Amino acid sequence: xxxxxxxxxxxxxxxxxxxxxxxxxxxxxxxxxxxxxxxxxxxxxxxxxxxxxxxxxxxxxxxxxxxxxxxxxxxxxxxxxxxxxxxxxxxxxxxxxxxxxxxxxxxxxxxxxxxxxxxxxxxxxxxxxxxxxxxxxxxxxxxxxxxxxxxxxxxxxxxxxxxxxxxxxxxxxxxxxxxxxxxxxxxxxxxxxxxxxxxxxxxxxxxxxxxxxxxxxxxxxxxxxxxxxxxxxxxxxxxxxxxxxxxxxxxxxxxxxxxxxxxxxxxxxxxxxxxxxxxxxxxxxxxxxxxxxxxxxxxxxxxxxxxxxxxxxxxxxxxxxxxxxxxxxxxxxxxxxxxxxxxxxxxxxxxxxxxxxxxxxxxxxxxxxxxxxxxxxxxxxxxxxxxxxxxxxxxxxxxxxxxxxxxxxxxxxxxxxxxxxxxxxxxxxxxxxxxxxxxxxxxxxxxxxxxxxxxxxxxxxxxxxxxxxxxxxxxxxxxxxxxxxxxxxxxxxxxxxxxxxxxxxxxxxxxxxxxxxxxxxxxxxxxxxxxxxxxxxxxxxxxxxxxxxxxxxxxxxxxxxxxxxxxxxxxxxxxxxxxxxxxxxxxxxxxxxxxxxxxxxxxxxxxxxxxxxxxxxxxxxxxxxxxxxxxxxxxxxxxxxxxxxxxxxxxxxxxxxxxxxxxxxxxxxxxxxxxxxxxxxxxxxxxxxxxxxxxxxxxxxxxxxxxxxxxxxxxxxxxxxxxxxxxxxxxxxxxxxxxxxxxxxxxxxxxxxxxxxxxxxxxxxxxxxxxxxxxxxxxxxxxxxxxxxxxxxxxxxxxxxxxxxxxxxxxxxxxxxxxxxxxxxxxxxxxxx
Ligand code: ANZ
Ligand code: ZN
Numbered sequence: 001x002x003x004x005x006x007x008x009x010x011x012x013x014x015x016x017x018x019x020x021x022x023x024x025x026x027x028x029x030x031x032x033x034x035x036x037x038x039x040x041x042x043x044x045x046x047x048x049x050x051x052x053x054x055x056x057x058x059x060x061x062x063x064x065x066x067x068x069x070x071x072x073x074x075x076x077x078x079x080x081x082x083x084x085x086x087x088x089x090x091x092x093x094x095x096x097x098x099x100x101x102x103x104x105x106x107x108x109x110x111x112x113x114x115x116x117x118x119x120x121x122x123x124x125x126x127x128x129x130x131x132x133x134x135x136x137x138x139x140x141x142x143x144x145x146x147x148x149x150x151x152x153x154x155x156x157x158x159x160x161x162x163x164x165x166x167x168x169x170x171x172x173x174x175x176x177x178x179x180x181x182x183x184x185x186x187x188x189x190x191x192x193x194x195x196x197x198x199x200x201x202x203x204x205x206x207x208x209x210x211x212x213x214x215x216x217x218x219x220x221x222x223x224x225x226x227x228x229x230x231x232x233x234x235x236x237x238x239x240x241x242x243x244x245x246x247x248x249x250x251x252x253x254x255x256x257x258x259x260x261x262x263x264x265x266x267x268x269x270x271x272x273x274x275x276x277x278x279x280x281x282x283x284x285x286x287x288x289x290x291x292x293x294x295x296x297x298x299x300x301x302x303x304x305x306x307x308x309x310x311x312x313x314x315x316x317x318x319x320x321x322x323x324x325x326x327x328x329x330x331x332x333x334x335x336x337x338x339x340x341x342x343x344x345x346x347x348x349x350x351x352x353x354x355x356x357x358x359x360x361x362x363x364x365x366x367x368x369x370x371x372x373x374x375x376x377x378x379x380x381x382x383x384x385x386x387x388x389x390x391x392x393x394x395x396x397x398x399x400x401x402x403x404x405x406x407x408x409x410x411x412x413x414x415x416x417x418x419x420x421x422x423x424x425x426x427x428x429x430x431x432x433x434x435x436x437x438x439x440x441x442x443x444x445x446x447x448x449x450x451x452x453x454x455x456x457x458x459x460x461x462x463x464x465x466x467x468x469x470x471x472x473x474x475x476x477x478x479x480x481x482x483x484x485x486x487x488x489x490x491x492x493x494x495x496x497x498x499x500x501x502x503x504x505x506x507x508x509x510x511x512x513x514x515x516x517x518x519x520x521x522x523x524x525x526x527x528x529x530x531x532x533x534x535x536x537x538x539x540x541x542x543x544x545x546x547x548x549x550x551x552x553x554x555x556x557x558x559x560x561x562x563x564x565x566x567x568x569x570x571x572x573x574x575x576x577x578x579x580x581x582x583x584x585x586x587x588x589x590x591x592x593x594x595x596x597x598x599x600x601x602x603x604x605x606x607x608x609x610x611x612x613x614x615x616x617x618x619x620x621x622x623x624x625x626x627x628x629x630x631x632x633x634x635x636x637x638x639x640x641x642x643x644x645x646x647x648x649x650x651x652x653x654x655x656x657x658x659x660x661x662x663x664x665x666x667x668x669x670x671x672x673x674x675x676x677x678x679x680x681x682x683x684x685x686x687x688x689x690x691x692x693x694x695x696x697x698x699x700x701x702x703x704x705x706x707x708x709x710x711x712x713x714x715x716x717x718x719x720x721x722x723x724x725x726x727x728x729x730x731x732x733x734x735x736x737x738x739x740x741x742x743x744x745x746x747x748x749x750x751x752x753x754x755x756x757x758x759x760x761x762x763x764x765x766x767x768x769x770x771x772x773x774x775x776x777x778x779x780x781x782x783x784x785x786x787x788x789x790x791x792x793x794x795x796x797x798x799x800x801x802x803x804x805x806x807x808x809x810x811x812x813x814x815x816x817x818x819x820x821x822x823x824x825x826x827x828x829x830x831x832x833x
Contacts, residue, residue, distance in 0.1 A: 003638030006605030010740040023117040025073050034070035035532050036062040039540030040077045043103040047110045049580040052597050056610040057619050058539045059116045063736035064685050067759040073532050075513040076118040078104050080127035081502045086435045090467045096435040114606045115739055122513050126505035133458030134523040135504050136440040140451050147193045157185040163432045167425050168547045184298050189430035194554045198223055198422040210573030215545045222546050224423035228254035229407045231416040233265055233317040252339025252421055257402035260391040261367035264345040265317050266331035269294045271341050283314030294332045308333050308356055320415040339421050354381040367391050429501040434473050436499030444486035444493035453487050473497055506548055507555035510535055530566045542576040578622035607738035608634040614737055615695040637741055644727050644745045651720040667718050670708045674726045675766035677701040681733045701730050732760050776801040777828040778810040794821040
């Protein structure tokens with residue numbers, strides 16, 4: 001038997017909300033706005049406890065802010081494109097669209113069963129053409145601005161997902177989705193120029209004070225700015241033709257101070273000038289073999305750091321300041337896509353160069369002295385800053401100064417300049433899969449890449465496709481999709497069959513929620529966006545610290561620059577909720593430790609499930625599943641239900657009268673507990689959403705109410721109204737967390753819609769506690785006075801008094817043999833050595 005009829009209550013209350021359209025977003029712009037958003041789910045089939053936790057947190061905050069008088073936007077939708085839908089199609093023969101739609105329907109029911117206060121009128125599913133047409137429209141804008149481009153590159157390839165992955169989607173060399181080893185493959189694909197925004201994305205982090213420090217650090221490390229200089233090394237003439245312009249190679253270095261220690265220069269095997277460099281070189285054959293071998297090894301399964309290897313190109317370069325001839329090598333450790341893809345080798349001061357020089361017998365030349373002392377032979381590089389020597393007019397300079405001065409000198413000779421560079425790479429967005437947004441371009445044999453004209457959008461994803469199960473996109477085999485007339489010359493051309501990374505879909509959905517235009521030429525209604533943006537509170541898992549949160553920041557900045565977003569940073573406050581663990585491990589199907597929300601709701605009701613997830617841990621910490629704690633939350637609600645019913649039995653027409661003026665001391669104490677609870681819960685919610693301690697305060701209040709309720713001898717004129725005040729306050733404060741029971745019991749106490757009440761304000765008079773001064777004597781001599789409530793016990797007075805230095809000194813080496821206590825007045829300690 002249930003402790004209380006939660007099933008009836010929850011269904012009835014949910015129907016009431018529905019018929020009231022209780023959570024529709026209000027047009028009222030006179031109120032301050034609050035945009036509360038939880039990361040929308042991938043419609044995988046069923047919600048799991050991680051969702052329950054995420055959405056319970058968001059719902060508590062949204063409900064609280066409504067009661068605080070904010071105009072709240074609290075939307076929900078579906079991140080509905082992605083690979084699992086396609087895999088389901090292959091495994092079970094269901095079309096991805098059908099699979100997705102039925103999952104959405106089921107999960108929506110589950111969310112509604114939890115009583116989450118979403119405005120479902122704003123629901124979006126990213127797989128609907130009315131949504132993804134804007135992905136295509138944005139893509140065309142980016143293409144126009146040069147922010148989208150296509151190039152051949154060595155890319156992360158997951159064999160089991162049969163698609164390319166962005167760098168952000170590779171974790172420890174493995175696919176973020178399926179965990180398979182990622183291999184490298186050379187392919188042509190579309191990129192978004194996120195590196196153009198590297199500096200802004202980095203700088204913007206400092207304004208995100210409402211973000212966890214940890215997430216900001218993770219993003220900073222990912223973007224990873226590096227300041228140094230770009231220095232030009234001229235290659236010795238490649239031919240005898242004196243009119244040929246010399247080939248110039250640029251290196252990126254953070255250590256311009258070591259310039260006089262350069263004994264070789266190393267270039268990446270895939271450097272674009274390689275062919276030019278090698279043609280006609282006496283070393284051409286060896287060099288080409290080395291390059292081929294290196295690139296072949298890279299595509300192997302093993303992504304571990306390879307042994308450092310290189311080969312001489314047969315070419316020499318000129319030192320930009322001394323004019324000395326220096327050999328140019330190819331090195332497998334030089335990253336083509338970082339800096340300039342060319343490095344100056346300073347073996348005396350860089351460990352990697354040191355090993356390389358040792359291996360190939362290249363000279364090692366010291367130019368930096370640590371602590372001003374030049375040291376003899378060494379078996380490793382001295383990588384610290386120090387004082388320059390053997391560096392011509394820069395001798396004696398400190399590294400820091402020398403970096404500046406040498407760069408200045410190079411600048412005046414047009415052979416160098418300061419430069420900042422970033423680890424962040426451009427975002428590869430082509431996916432060789434079906435269930436995503438078609439990239440709106442056409443490859444024409446005559447015109448090259450031709451964008452699909454805006455008026456032809458959306459490029460619809462065809463439904464009639466065949467899944468071979470062999471991987472690869474079925475779009476390539478779809479004749480009417482892939483073969484189209486070129487928009488420019490009308491000749492037969494091939495439509496791009498790659499689809500977009502689904503992280504594009506989630507990079508702007510928060511804008512669509514806030515200001516989606518119904519139909520038409522623009523994605524947003526600008527006034528709506530200006531009113532609602534930025535998102536005031538964003539809540540989601542920390543696994544998105546880089547991926548989704550970085551992409552969204554980038555996309556919002558691009559849209560800002562296109563005049564489409566009113567803000568540069570989309571999320572002003574971020575809460576990254578902890579994981580839900582069971583038996584110390586993350587809940588997952590593979591571990592077989594999953595707790596199913598549906599079963600829990602059937603057994604205990606939605607309110608208990610919500611309350612448990614919110615109470616058992618601070619929102620940002622991991623939550624350990626504990627059956628006993630679920631029971632505890634359930635019993636709390638059951639007790640509350642019983643007590644309010646008992647109150648109504650005792651005082652069937654409990655009304656709004658405030659308790660009589662003459663309160664007993666017990667009544668005074670309870671009243672101050674009620675109002676203290678208002679203060680505690682409000683403070684906890686306002687400061688970093690401490691939902692768990694807020695709920696703990698409510699549990700304490702129920703205990704206090706219960707003790708008072710059990711007292712006999714309290715006059716009815718005090719007891720009835722005071723208990724009513726107490727329970728009503730408790731229910732109001734509880735309603736963001738356990739909204740159904742709060743509504744139901746509120747109704748029984750005469751409140752039509754408890755969630756429509758204003759948030760309670762503490763009565764300052766109830767908070768003031770009476771105090772008196774106690775005199776503390778030792779052997780009859782006054783030592784101190786302490787201020788405490790008049791009812792304080794002898795122990796409480798002594799404990800307080802012992803915090804005083806003078807008292808402690810008087811008691812040193814003494815034994816208390818007697819205590820004389822006058823309640824409300826005095827404590828005398830009689831002591832003896
Ligand atoms: C000469 C030098 C001397 C360097 C020295 C270091 C110490 P961060 O801080 O990570 O930016 N480098 C530059 N481009 C590279 C590339 N494409 N692939 C591999 N290595 C590259 O590192 C900058 C340093 O990494 C640069 O400074 C360069 O080596 C190397 F005593 O230049 B240094
Ligand atoms: Zn054409």
